[in-house]
Amino acid sequence: MRIGELSRQSQVSVATIKYYLREGLLPAGVASAANQADYTEEHLRRLRLIRALIGVGGLPVARAREVLAAVDAREVAPHHLLGMAQYAIAPPVDAAAEDPDRRRARAEVLELVRRHGWQVDPEAGGIDRVAEAVSALRALGQDDLLELLDTYAEAAAAVARRELAVVVARRDPAAMVEGVVIGTVLGEALLTGLRLLAEQDASARRLGAAPGADGGKPPG
């Protein structure tokens, strides 16, 4: 197909496709005539993966290029591939920015990881994210909310096992990476949005709004 058709089918503008070609994210088409190139289904699939990495995952072009190179290098083990996709989305926080409270929180998170028997890279970006929230809760005097850490960890583990089963069932490495990137970003939106709704339900049950009531919308 021509670049115009590739744009139509992928819903990515011709200018953006040309940018990806220049940046080496998308392989060149086969020259079919002067100033014309032919693109295939393979280009369409690659374009979808690029959009997942950059558009959904918010990755800079250089990091997207690394992930794509790993997808193309067939000798990379699937676990490394998925880890790399995840690492690209949630890179570690600069350790220089840490204060003593943050280091203490980091140690607590590593202990939580050990307690749950998780096989996790101690440098993983998720550890910093959790440590940041732990030290913020403590600074705000909300220590009772920290009792929920294991509850969150169990919920996260239950979700992660099912997510990975769906992604692994895809078999194709590019589709798996696509699933990890999109699933990490949009799965987070699903989980956090559903948590807001579940909290509303828990509040209605616990504090006794009548069934069918307005679910806690502010009066008036």
Next chain:
Amino acid sequence: MRIGELSRQSQVSVATIKYYLREGLLPAGVASAANQADYTEEHLRRLRLIRALIGVGGLPVARAREVLAAVDAREVAPHHLLGMAQYAIAPPVDAAAEDPDRRRARAEVLELVRRHGWQVDPEAGGIDRVAEAVSALRALGQDDLLELLDTYAEAAAAVARRELAVVVARRDPAAMVEGVVIGTVLGEALLTGLRLLAEQDASARRLGAAPGADGGKPPG
């Protein structure tokens, strides 16, 4: 205490405290001398709640004022109070922005809510958040990831029940609202950060990295 001491203890600058006084978020101190006012522990507690609403929850001043008014109006039922705090953090999305795919996704989310027996306001902001992610997943051809919706809902429900138990145990309405606001925002960071770690663990288990291996960090 003087305003300088209030600033020191709350770690909120004098300029910001004066701004909250002008905006009516913080009640005036008791005049102790010309151009001097005295502040109490009550002011300190209120200041902490204001920081939770504006600093952590990201609420505009006008919305923070509404939540504070509800906290002060002791006749408001706790469920309405918590609902109002949550509503302030996650307001409904403008319905005019919806397209047919989004309306379809909204209907699916409402069906999910019905299936789980949740008592939820159909206008709740969480519904839009979930519907947005559902229609984005479908547009990206990731329909298999949508099979996880019930898994996410169950995890969210388990977490929400425990969160509410902790917040309700506080009894004081202002502390409860503070807990809902801070817990909603920072609990989300805890849950999503732990999910990243749990995914890394699930990947290591399922795809067979050796225990103690680097957990999926990109090679080299």
